[in-house]
Amino acid sequence: MTADPRSPGTLPEPPTRPTLTREYLAVAALALIDAHGLRKFSMRKLGTAVGFDPMAVYRYYDDQEALFDGVAEALFTEIDVDTLPWDGPWQDLAREYCLRLRDTLLRHPHAVQVFATRPVRSPVSIDTGVKMLTKLHADGIAPAQALRIARCLREFTIGHALAIAVTRLGAERRSRKPRPGSPDYNVLAEAADATTLDDHFEMGVTAILRGFQHSAD
Amino acid sequence: MTADPRSPGTLPEPPTRPTLTREYLAVAALALIDAHGLRKFSMRKLGTAVGFDPMAVYRYYDDQEALFDGVAEALFTEIDVDTLPWDGPWQDLAREYCLRLRDTLLRHPHAVQVFATRPVRSPVSIDTGVKMLTKLHADGIAPAQALRIARCLREFTIGHALAIAVTRLGAERRSRKPRPGSPDYNVLAEAADATTLDDHFEMGVTAILRGFQHSAD
DNA sequence: CTCATGTGTCTACGATGTAGACAGGAGCTA
DNA sequence: TAGCTCCTGTCTACATCGTAGACACATGAG
Numbered sequence: 001m002t003a004d005p006r007s008p009g010t011l012p013e014p015p016t017r018p019t020l021t022r023e024y025l026a027v028a029a030l031a032l033i034d035a036h037g038l039r040k041f042s043m044r045k046l047g048t049a050v051g052f053d054p055m056a057v058y059r060y061y062d063d064q065e066a067l068f069d070g071v072a073e074a075l076f077t078e079i080d081v082d083t084l085p086w087d088g089p090w091q092d093l094a095r096e097y098c099l100r101l102r103d104t105l106l107r108h109p110h111a112v113q114v115f116a117t118r119p120v121r122s123p124v125s126i127d128t129g130v131k132m133l134t135k136l137h138a139d140g141i142a143p144a145q146a147l148r149i150a151r152c153l154r155e156f157t158i159g160h161a162l163a164i165a166v167t168r169l170g171a172e173r174r175s176r177k178p179r180p181g182s183p184d185y186n187v188l189a190e191a192a193d194a195t196t197l198d199d200h201f202e203m204g205v206t207a208i209l210r211g212f213q214h215s216a217d
Numbered sequence: 218m219t220a221d222p223r224s225p226g227t228l229p230e231p232p233t234r235p236t237l238t239r240e241y242l243a244v245a246a247l248a249l250i251d252a253h254g255l256r257k258f259s260m261r262k263l264g265t266a267v268g269f270d271p272m273a274v275y276r277y278y279d280d281q282e283a284l285f286d287g288v289a290e291a292l293f294t295e296i297d298v299d300t301l302p303w304d305g306p307w308q309d310l311a312r313e314y315c316l317r318l319r320d321t322l323l324r325h326p327h328a329v330q331v332f333a334t335r336p337v338r339s340p341v342s343i344d345t346g347v348k349m350l351t352k353l354h355a356d357g358i359a360p361a362q363a364l365r366i367a368r369c370l371r372e373f374t375i376g377h378a379l380a381i382a383v384t385r386l387g388a389e390r391r392s393r394k395p396r397p398g399s400p401d402y403n404v405l406a407e408a409a410d411a412t413t414l415d416d417h418f419e420m421g422v423t424a425i426l427r428g429f430q431h432s433a434d
Numbered sequence: 435c436t437c438a439t440g441t442g443t444c445t446a447c448g449a450t451g452t453a454g455a456c457a458g459g460a461g462c463t464a
Numbered sequence: 465t466a467g468c469t470c471c472t473g474t475c476t477a478c479a480t481c482g483t484a485g486a487c488a489c490a491t492g493a494g
Contacts, residue, residue: 020472042450053474055452064451116376117330119384130405143408148417151380152373152424159333159376163368167336188347191360200365207369207428208421237441259481270443272483281482436494443488450481457474464467 020052022060026070033071033111037169043067072115073122078104081128090139091209093132094149098157098205105161112165116158149212156208160201167197225251225325237269239277243287250288250328254386260284289332290339295321298345307356308426310349311366315374315422322375326382333375366429373425377418384414 028050033041043064044054061067079100085092105112129150136146178184180193225248245267250258260281261271278284296317302309322329346367353363395401397410 043452044450047473055475056473058452059472113330113334116333116379117383119380119387126405130403133404133408137404143404144411147405147408147412148420151417152421155376155380156369156373156421157376159372159374159379162333162376162379163336163372166334170336186347187350187354187360188343188364191350191364194361195364200368203365203429204369204373204425208424209428211424211426211428212420260483261481264442272444273442275483276441438491438493440491441489443486445486446484448482451479453477455474455476458472460469460471462467462469464465 018051020050020056020060022070023074025050025057025060026067026074029067030071030074030108030111033114034108037110038114068114069118069122071111072118072120073124075104075108075111075115076120076122076125078107081124081131086131086135090136090141091213093135094153094209095202095205097132098153099202101154101157102161102201105158106164109165109169112158112162116162145212149208152208152212153205156204157201160198160204164198237267237273237277239287240291242267242274242277243284243291246284247288247291247325247328250331251325254327255331285331286335286339288328289335289337290341292321292325292328292332293337293339293342295324298341298348303348303352307353307358308430310352311370311426312419312422314349315370316419318371318374319378319418322378323381326386329375329379329382333379362429366425369425369429370422373421374418377415377421381415 025046029041029046032046032049043057046067047054047056050056057067061070079097081097081100084096084100105115132150133143133146136149137143141149177192178186178189180190242263246258246263249263249266260274263284264271264273267273274284278287296314298314298317301313301317322332349367350360350363353366354360358366394409395403395406397407
């Protein structure tokens with residue numbers, strides 16, 4: 001039980017019987033995936049990890065697919081879209097959104113593919129989309145075009161996060177990276193040594209924004 | 218390595234000697250994934266489907282991860298990089314590569330995430346990378362910058378294919394798409410009706426190419 | 435002929451996703 | 465208070481899975 005500093009004179013909480021919740025289970029599932037990897041995750045381990053019966057999760061989610069939908073939603077919530085720069089130029093808003101999405105996903109490398117492999121249709125995600133399109137519309141971009149821009153940025157960002165996560169997680173497994181001087185040290189290996197894994201991401205976002213700028217004017 | 222664009226879902230003929238092969242098993246696994254989905258795929262079903270013992274696959278692949286590496290390699294082979302326009306401007310080469318990669322992946326919607334969730338390190342893939350960078354270098358682009366461009370395009374293309382595949386496959390599952398006139402018919406729904414799922418892809422590739430063009434000159 | 439080697443088969447084990455029956459407590463109604 | 469009905473967590477059952485390991489058979493070398 002956590003320390004609970006409470007102002008004097010307020011009634012203490014009644015003894016609460018710990019109860020499961022969809023949200024709590026989703027967050028716990030994410031934590032479990034973070035800790036041991038997606039491969040090792042199972043419904044039963046989740047139930048056990050939160051201190052209940054292995055089968056308890058099925059009272060709240062129909063199946064694993066539904067649970068993973070919840071995990072994706074939990075990830076999206078972590079982006080904290082409310083604190084995005086909604087009042088600046090739309091380009092800044094879009095860029096910041098991409099960076100936040102990437103950072104959030106890379107904080108959970110084992111869970112990136114859970115997020116990437118389902119269309120997030122949660123209300124908060126839809127609301128964010130509506131807000132974005134409204135904002136861009138106010139800045140003079142037709143909704144259809146704004147949606148195209150948003151889709152490009154989203155797909156690039158998710159594709160990027162997936163590539164980074166997958167590369168980092170599988171790094172130890174046969175990293176037959178050619179060393180300088182070896183016969184395999186070709187132009188590719190040389191270029192790879194001259195770049196980091198992710199120093200192209202912000203350039204890519206900029207390129208997309210600038211590329212669309214042209215057709216938006 | 219023969220380019221063999223094959224209609225998804227049909228089992229290929231086994232090699233005339235009734236002997237198993239790594240490559241044959243990979244292609245058969247892809248066909249099985251195409252036909253019944255990744256979720257339903259199993260090692261044992263693959264062995265049975267090719268007419269051997271359920272456990273036969275393990276003679277050729279250490280585990281499922283290794284098999285899926287082979288499936289990703291089979292997908293890459295299907296791109297048939299040899300027939301790309303290697304002699305034209307590098308922008309045309311890059312664009313055509315993206316389109317081919319997308320088409321190949323979308324021909325196997327159930328297998329896209331197999332491809333997207335592992336770093337392809339097969340020799341043919343590395344050779345292609347080397348060839349690309351050499352080509353761009355000949356056109357005056359430093360290898361490090363060329364690698365950044367290639368990574369952006371690759372991540373965007375894979376992210377796009379993944380999003381499209383996932384959306385199409387999960388389309389029947391609660392497609393609560395608001396209809397015009399309903400209270401939910403917001404600017405997002407309107408914009409979605411004014412676009413197709415993928416009409417932004419070529420625009421995105423163009424935007425990235427044009428965006429990098431600026432820093433390449 | 436003998437024997438090692440490669441290739442396919444078979445058995446075994448623990449774990450998994452999911453369905454369904456079961457149990458106990460909370461709260462409502464009479 | 466007595467009874468009833470949900471809600472929620474527990475427990476059992478079943479087919480299937482990934483994987484390890486022993487086994488069998490055919491082939492080619494010596």
